[in-house]
Amino acid sequence: MIKITKAVEDVMKRDRRVMFTTTKEDIPFVVQRGERDHAWDIAGNRYIDFSSFIGVYNLGVNGNAEIRKAAKEQIDRLMHSAFLDYYAELPVSFAESLVGMMPKGFGRVFWSNSGTEAIEDAIKLARIFTKKYYMMGFYNSFHGRSMGSLGLTSSKVSGRKHFGPFPHAIHAIYPNPYRPMFGASDPDDYAMACIDYIERNIFARECSSDEIAAIVFEPVQGEGGYVVPPKLFIKELRKLATENNILLVADEIQSGYMRTGKFLACEHFGITADIYAMAKALGGGMPIGATIAKTNLGDTPPGSHAGTFGGNLVSMAAGYASIKYLRRNKRNLESMAREKGRYMLKRLEEMKDRYEMVGDVRGLGMMLAAELVKDKKSKEPAIKERKEVLMECFRNGLVMLPCGVSTIRVIPPITMLKENVEKGLDIFEDAIAKVSGRKK
Numbered sequence: 236m237i238k239i240t241k242a243v244e245d246v247m248k249r250d251r252r253v254m255f256t257t258t259k260e261d262i263p264f265v266v267q268r269g270e271r272d273h274a275w276d277i278a279g280n281r282y283i284d285f286s287s288f289i290g291v292y293n294l295g296v297n298g299n300a301e302i303r304k305a306a307k308e309q310i311d312r313l314m315h316s317a318f319l320d321y322y323a324e325l326p327v328s329f330a331e332s333l334v335g336m337m338p339k340g341f342g343r344v345f346w347s348n349s350g351t352e353a354i355e356d357a358i359k360l361a362r363i364f365t366k367k368y369y370m371m372g373f374y375n376s377f378h379g380r381s382m383g384s385l386g387l388t389s390s391k392v393s394g395r396k397h398f399g400p401f402p403h404a405i406h407a408i409y410p411n412p413y414r415p416m417f418g419a420s421d422p423d424d425y426a427m428a429c430i431d432y433i434e435r436n437i438f439a440r441e442c443s444s445d446e447i448a449a450i451v452f453e454p455v456q457g458e459g460g461y462v463v464p465p466k467l468f469i470k471e472l473r474k475l476a477t478e479n480n481i482l483l484v485a486d487e488i489q490s491g492y493m494r495t496g497k498f499l500a501c502e503h504f505g506i507t508a509d510i511y512a513m514a515k516a517l518g519g520g521m522p523i524g525a526t527i528a529k530t531n532l533g534d535t536p537p538g539s540h541a542g543t544f545g546g547n548l549v550s551m552a553a554g555y556a557s558i559k560y561l562r563r564n565k566r567n568l569e570s571m572a573r574e575k576g577r578y579m580l581k582r583l584e585e586m587k588d589r590y591e592m593v594g595d596v597r598g599l600g601m602m603l604a605a606e607l608v609k610d611k612k613s614k615e616p617a618i619k620e621r622k623e624v625l626m627e628c629f630r631n632g633l634v635m636l637p638c639g640v641s642t643i644r645v646i647p648p649i650t651m652l653k654e655n656v657e658k659g660l661d662i663f664e665d666a667i668a669k670v671s672g673r674k675k
């Protein structure tokens with residue numbers, strides 16, 4: 236059981252006074268340091284990390300020794316190189332390495348500093364390549380909170396209220412197999428109904444396909460609740476985009492970088508997008524956004540796009556060290572994500588069988604989640620109970636993050652030792668048992 240000290244309460248109080256409110260829950264986690272599978276707070280409590288700090292620490296909390304060494308050495312050499320105006324080798328080497336991980340035909344990278352910027356850049360690239368204006372996204376998606384990406388984001392109305400209108404954005408339906416629409420009971424029928432909806436309602440009534448520059452999608456919806464669509468949906472989406480001369484932008488900001496057991500989650504669906512957006516784990520803990528496009532789409536005209544901090548050398552050093560590690564250990568990371576992911580999903584499925592409150596468990600590789608409901612029949616979201624489960628986990632030394640309306644992400648670092656994965660799952664199950672009022 237962790238202890239909450241006065242120092243913890245003080246920081247929270249000062250935070251509330253001086254910081255704008257963000258998405259923080261009431262969990263009194265004042266983090267101070269991290270190493271491998273664990274984080275410690277300022278009171279000295281140790282926690283197992285089942286959040287990867289929002290999908291960033293895929294290779295371990297606080298990166299690994301190689302990532303940290305590279306960043307530290309770069310600080311003493313040169314931190315900022317004005318990469319938009321002057322040349323530097325490191326961002327180029329890193330881009331070459333990243334391109335080497337992409338499907339064939341991908342050749343150009345734009346460096347930025349966050350996920351939302353990576354999406355902004357994808358929007359700008361799609362416009363300049365196609366000379367078209369509109370962007371189509373999906374309900375329940377999350378692409379960031381700056382004005383271009385926010386137009387596409389539609390996971391929660393609280394993130395959009397008073398910020399619109401967003402005239403560039405159109406939304407279509409993303410099939411959530413746990414909560415099907417259109418009366419479809421078969422996942423493939425549901426997938427086809429969603430594609431049909433785009434053609435019949437969006438293209439035919441709202442916005443002609445020849446005015447749409449790009450379709451932006453998450454291969455697995457993250458913030459929206461870790462929704463894995465039917466494979467057929469993503470395949471048909473690819474087909475629809477190609478047939479209508481629309482670019483397909485895959486947001487791999489959360490799902491990429493081995494999280495699902497593959498470098499890109501799109502690989503699970505057997506498709507290739509035209510533009511990829513990446514961030515989060517790409518910097519090994521440092522802020523990086525990357526937008527990667529197919530070479531045959533062309534280039535940006537001089538002066539049309541740049542940014543002061545894109546290609547920051549400390550971030551690049553960390554990211555480059557991280558991708559070098561990943562490339563050396565790719566097979567190992569793939570099998571870790573596959574095997575631990577399989578074990579974790581099995582444990583989550585057992586919880587689903589045991590507890591009425593666990594309505595659905597799902598995910599790919601180590602991008603997993605459990606959706607909590609009042610009861611399996613009504614599927615009514617168990618919002619209050621989710622909060623209680625998260626708090627109970629925290630009290631017992633496990634940090635987790637919510638997503639969707641009543642879902643909890645299960646995303647430890649891919650490198651987490653199996654024994655800590657087991658311990659974390661035990662704490663999670665105990666919390667579910669306690670909140671649902673049943674013994675294990």
Ligand SMILES: Cc1ncc(COP(=O)(O)O)c(C=O)c1O
Nearest residue numbers: 349350351377378379457488489
């Ligand atoms: C899929 C996806 N896209 C975009 C973003 C935005 O990234 P950032 O918070 O770095 O702007 C996120 C962040 O959670 C995300 O999960």
